[in-house]
Amino acid sequence: QKEVEQNSGPLSVPEGAIASLNCTYSDRGSQSFFWYRQYSGKSPELIMSIYSNGDKEDGRFTAQLNKASQYVSLLIRDSQPSDSATYLCAVKGSGGSNYKLTFGKGTLLTVNP
Amino acid sequence: DGGITQSPKYLFRKEGQNVTLSCEQNLNHDAMYWYRQDPGQGLRLIYYSQIVNDFQKGDIAEGYSVSREKKESFPLTVTSAQKNPTAFYLCASSRGLAGSHNEQFFGPGTRLTVL
Numbered sequence: 001q002k003e004v005e006q007n008s009g010p011l012s013v014p015e016g017a018i019a020s021l022n023c024t025y026s027d028r029g030s031q032s033f034f035w036y037r038q039y040s041g042k043s044p045e046l047i048m049s050i051y052s053n054g055d056k057e058d059g060r061f062t063a064q065l066n067k068a069s070q071y072v073s074l075l076i077r078d079s080q081p082s083d084s085a086t087y088l089c090a091v092k093g094s095g096g097s098n099y100k101l102t103f104g105k106g107t108l109l110t111v112n113p
Numbered sequence: 114d115g116g117i118t119q120s121p122k123y124l125f126r127k128e129g130q131n132v133t134l135s136c137e138q139n140l141n142h143d144a145m146y147w148y149r150q151d152p153g154q155g156l157r158l159i160y161y162s163q164i165v166n167d168f169q170k171g172d173i174a175e176g177y178s179v180s181r182e183k184k185e186s187f188p189l190t191v192t193s194a195q196k197n198p199t200a201f202y203l204c205a206s207s208r209g210l211a212g213s214h215n216e217q218f219f220g221p222g223t224r225l226t227v228l
Contacts, residue, residue: 034216099211
């Protein structure tokens with residue numbers, strides 16, 4: 001069973017700080033990686049996707065991928081209280097599992113005003 | 114506006130009843146999925162469909178059934194055989210099934226409670 005691991009948190013940061021969320025995965029053949037944000041009681045919302053090693057920036061969000069280390073991270077710069085949510089890492093399977101996203105359990109982020 | 118709709122938002126079921134959750138999308142996506150989410154757990158795949166009239170079991174299909182008669186619609190039936198159906202049910206869709214760039218987008222979810 002392929003796995004995706006995240007620290008459950010809670011991760012607490014002050015407003016304006018950088019929040020760093022981490023994710024490791026076991027499927028060495030995976031090529032597609034996604035970060036979703038889920039507010040309490042709501043459904044997941046896709047905020048970043050990354051497919052190549054390195055950094056990908058979108059506004060205050062930066063996704064980082066290191067396939068050799070099987071590690072993907074999400075940085076949130078200038079964190080705002082509205083960023084308080086659970087962040088889900090999702091990894092697309094390889095080979096016969098390439099139809100499937102495997103999700104981590106999520107990291108709860110709290111941004112304190 | 115393009116998107117995914119799910120209904121109802123909340124559903125209460127008595128023991129022994131079958132219930133059907135609706136999922137509709139107007140994104141012209143070929144692939145659709147059903148997940149369930151339990152507190153403290155990751156999303157788990159129930160069923161998925163790549164194309165009309167075709168669907169496959171996911172990791173936890175027992176006690177569930179689906180149909181895909183139209184591209185836009187992928188209803189999920191939670192049968193009385195599902196032992197622990199209380200959960201948050203999420204429908205998702207993507208342009209295709211396989212391939213690297215098929216991002217999945219989620220509907221608002223249905224919260225099912227067994228009384």
